[in-house]
Amino acid sequence: MSRHVVVQHVDRVPAEILQGLAEQGVSTVHEADGRRGALDPLVRPIQSGARIAGSAVTVSCHPGDNLMIHAAVETVRPGDIVVVTTTSPSTDGMLGELLATSLAAHGAVGVILDAGVRDVAELREMGFPVWARAISPQGTVKASPGSVNVPVVAGGQPINPGDAVVADDDGIVVVPRDRVGATLEAARKRTANEAAKRDRLAAGELGVDMYHLRPLLEQLGVEYR
Numbered sequence: 001m002s003r004h005v006v007v008q009h010v011d012r013v014p015a016e017i018l019q020g021l022a023e024q025g026v027s028t029v030h031e032a033d034g035r036r037g038a039l040d041p042l043v044r045p046i047q048s049g050a051r052i053a054g055s056a057v058t059v060s061c062h063p064g065d066n067l068m069i070h071a072a073v074e075t076v077r078p079g080d081i082v083v084v085t086t087t088s089p090s091t092d093g094m095l096g097e098l099l100a101t102s103l104a105a106h107g108a109v110g111v112i113l114d115a116g117v118r119d120v121a122e123l124r125e126m127g128f129p130v131w132a133r134a135i136s137p138q139g140t141v142k143a144s145p146g147s148v149n150v151p152v153v154a155g156g157q158p159i160n161p162g163d164a165v166v167a168d169d170d171g172i173v174v175v176p177r178d179r180v181g182a183t184l185e186a187a188r189k190r191t192a193n194e195a196a197k198r199d200r201l202a203a204g205e206l207g208v209d210m211y212h213l214r215p216l217l218e219q220l221g222v223e224y225r
């Protein structure tokens with residue numbers, strides 16, 4: 001059996017759940033899933049204002065080699081987010097506007113790179129959202145095998161093909177596919193709670209989350225003078 005595979009079928013998250021998760025945003029989804037799933041914050045957006053959710057198409061590449069991103073293109077379906085990792089740390093510019101054009105033509109809504117990106121001005125102009133660990137002009141070759149749609153670790157988080165990935169200006173969170181429905185429900189409740197809290201905070205109320213702010217601080221040994 002080969003050590004390298006391209007898995008062509010991925011079970012995906014339903015589009016209406018992805019849309020709901022995108023509306024909730026990364027920080028709320030992360031809280032709603034028990035503060036789990038946040039990728040390393042050094043994997044950062046290259047643009048501002050993008051907020052997307054999609055099913056993960058995962059790519060494991062040899063460092064300095066983007067062959068497997070090319071191999072992933074034909075597995076992409078509309079609404080997917082391509083998650084690229086390398087088998088050892090790399091900041092090389094593995095994806096630029098050409099590869100992004102190819103992925104977008106197959107319906108990818110964004111790319112997460114635990115590696116480097118280049119052609120940043122063109123990508124911003126295209127409006128194709130990318131989150132990456134580095135921006136680097138360093139070119140890569142197309143010579144080494146790797147895998148598509150296998151479990152990977154990106155930004156320190158395990159990601160399975162078909163998991164929900166949500167990304168915005170706050171960063172990136174992954175939600176395992178079997179928890180997406182419960183997480184979306186919890187996120188919506190949290191957003192409704194926050195709306196009520198916001199009104200109370202705007203009215204000047206203190207300690208809205210803590211019932212009684214002063215007794216809590218005193219219990220923790222903080223002295224009021």
Ligand SMILES: O=C([O-])CC(=O)C(=O)O
Nearest residue numbers: 094095096097098099100
């Ligand atoms: O071609 C590459 O290897 C990466 C790149 O710059 C592009 O996709 O435009």
Ligand SMILES: [Mg+2]
Nearest residue numbers: 096097098119
């Ligand atoms: Mg280029």
